[in-house]
Amino acid sequence: MANNLSLAITFSLREMRSGLKGFYLFISCLAIGVAAIAGVGTVSKSIEAGLAKDGRKLLGGDFSIRLIHRSATEKQKKFFNKISDFSEVIEMRSMVQSNKSAAYRTLVELKAVDQAYPLVGNILLKQSLTLKEALQEKDGVFGAVVDKNLLTKLNLEIGDIINIGEAKFRLTGTIKKEPDKVTNILSFGPRVMIASLGLYRTKLVQPGSQIRYRYRIALSDSAKIINWRKELDKAFPAAGWRIRTSNEGTPGLKRFIDRMTLFLTFVGLTTLIVGGVGVSNAVSNFLSGKNKIIAIYKFLGAPSDLIFWIYALQLGVLALFGLLLGVLMGAILPAIGFLVLNDVFPVSPVISVYPKPLVVAAIYGVLVVLIFSTWPLAKAKAIPATNLFRDKIQLGEIKPHGGYKIILAILCATLASVILVSSDDILFNLYFVVGTCFVFLILKIFSTQLIHLSQKITVKNNTALRLAITNLHRPGSNASSIVLSLGLGLTVLVAISLIEDNLVNQIKKRLPDMAPAFFFLDIQTDQKSQFDQAIKEISGIGDYKRVATLRGRIVKINSISVEKAEISPNVLWAIRGDRALTYANVQSEDTKITAGKWWPKEYSGKPLISLDSAIAKGFGVTVGDTLTLNVLGREIIGEIASLRKINWRSLRFDFAIIFSPGVIDSAPHSHIAALQAPEALEDKIEESITNKFKNVSIIRVREALEAATQILNGIGMAVRSISSITLLVGSLVLAGAIAAGRQQRIYDAIIFKVLGATRWIIIKTLIYEFCILGFLTSFCSIVLGTLVGWTVVKYLMELNWQFSLQSILMSVIICLTITIIAGLAGTWSALSQKAASQLRND
Known part of the structure; x- marks a missing residue:
């Protein structure tokens, strides 16, 4: 065994001197898939590290204590102050109205801060002012700083006066960066920040008002967080507040990141599995080109195991190169993205090399290479030596030893097990494993039945169409590879498109029919009768x-x-x-x-x-x-x-x-x-209620739904863009599949020419063949993608399902275009080959 391995290494090194010809596709498919998984993991770890590093700044201190409706008692505040300095932040939603015109008004996220804010971090204004200077009172009017989009929305400028409740505020600046804003993911309007003293002048603080009091506490020694929390719980066991420490970070944002990481990792895995088909094609093509060399090895007495290891070692070296390239891309590209898109992220990611996602990606890559290259190697090993001196050898007709099926089953089970334990959400992982196996199996069955059915179809009056259908089932047909490579990617895109379309449809079309036009908040108990009467006086409402x-x-x-x-x-x-x-x-x-x-x-x-x-x-x-x-x-x-x-x-x-x-x-x-009210009355209703009840906050449901739709469209665009990598790899695999059959295409073209076929008939044959494959692959992908989308929407999201043909038409067009262009590009050279040189050895 040791002697055979030594010989295998020697011969492998000699053969590899010829370079990487024929293996660029192998390396590309593997590298892109590994890079996708490694990149997603690196991005996630970088943001998590940023959350941990800036935990105190994002939270506003070592502790954040939240109370609803009521502020902390004097006794509680004294306790806070005894331990360390603290800051009180008061948040609520309120209506803001321009002093220029009552028609300019909107709902805002109001934040009132004291002199100590922020305890940790810095708030940055676009103007050359400190926060204290911007919020101070001048001539009986407090200052306010706001998000820039509020100026545009209400047609305001710095220096203008706005009305909040019963008080007036002068706009003194716009917020460039708010250190603790990431703790509030859900927002119904732009930020307006004022001084705490100014808030009480608005008379918005009433018993039962929807007000959130947050107390930020910064310890002199952050290591004492646990001890201080125990003291706090012991002193006020039934305070009814919610405590969050800087160690806990921002759980809402982290849950979102974890979910997106999980989903995008699965997209990367799908890309890698699609790339696995390309690996298989590249290996088969490579081994087909080694027929004469393998023949020489066998006639010189080389055992089959030696031949297996000669080429397995070569593939191993190339796979290692592809893995390293993918891991390197997965580590470097996120860092470049962070530098270019730094302002897009809610936190400052920590750019570094994170071993775990890189190792996990490499493990996935190794398993995929083993799964998709073992079978072609086994076929090459099993070819009898007497068959190897002809140019046309069909590996598909060779049946390897049954033990390789067991090896493949073990490898597939190992990959599934690694996926299952790769995250805490085992159920979600199980859905992916079962779903991927199901889609892969259906596509394989579909391609097999397509080939079988094409054998039974007879076309009499169209020579090009008859030849195209014959090409689907001829020996060495790449129909199965095309269906698998494009089918997986298209299934993912169709499913995502339909899921997004159903979510958007739910928000834009169905919800407005059921939802009210307005929600009114903070109606005081002593106002309820007056408020009811004000609503009744408006005609035409629901x-x-x-x-x-x-x-x-x-x-x-x-x-x-x-x-x-x-x-x-x-x-x-x-x-x-x-x-x-x-x-x-x-x-x-x-x-x-x-x-x-x-x-x-x-x-x-x-x-x-x-x-x-x-x-x-x-x-x-x-x-x-x-x-x-x-x-x-x-x-x-x-x-x-x-x-x-x-x-x-x-x-x-x-x-x-x-x-x-x-x-x-x-x-x-x-x-x-x-x-509930018609859209035409919304402005009138809002103006009437705002003028009569200055403390009442108004949420326009239509605007909230539009904002939700924009967010959803943004996420959907990002997900589709990343998912399109799967289709990119599918296109590479398609090109590889066609390249793998290039010699067969040349041979077929020569035979057609000898039998009198014109160039145009051959071109039409190719167009028909690739159109049939592209259309049928699209059809199968639409069925599978629709099934996946329906399952997710109906049973996981529990929403009403609606099929949308428009959302998947682009997928069909893309599939047909890629198939035809790649097919013709990969076989065009076959049309100009000379017959004599190709037929000499046959």
């Missing part, structure tokens, strides 16, 4: 509904702390923060009770809860169980009296948790309202 609301946090499930309770991952959102609550004595007409029953109209007993049935399932609770909520620092235990099925996509008023009367209705709270 349905109107107003309900009381405040916020509370679920802290226990059946007396078990939520930190220790077993909760399904799909409802973890319910315990991550404060939830909107309400109370009601009668159920609304559209309530769908699935278990239990509603309390009597005049009920006045112990606290009862009507709970969302999906949350109940995720919590593992039912009627009769209890939930404990912290509402304004007070823990309230409620017994679940009924479960309701809620359609959140309707955007109608509904609450996951509804209390019976007599429990939270005495607590300070505000009201929210929803109104």
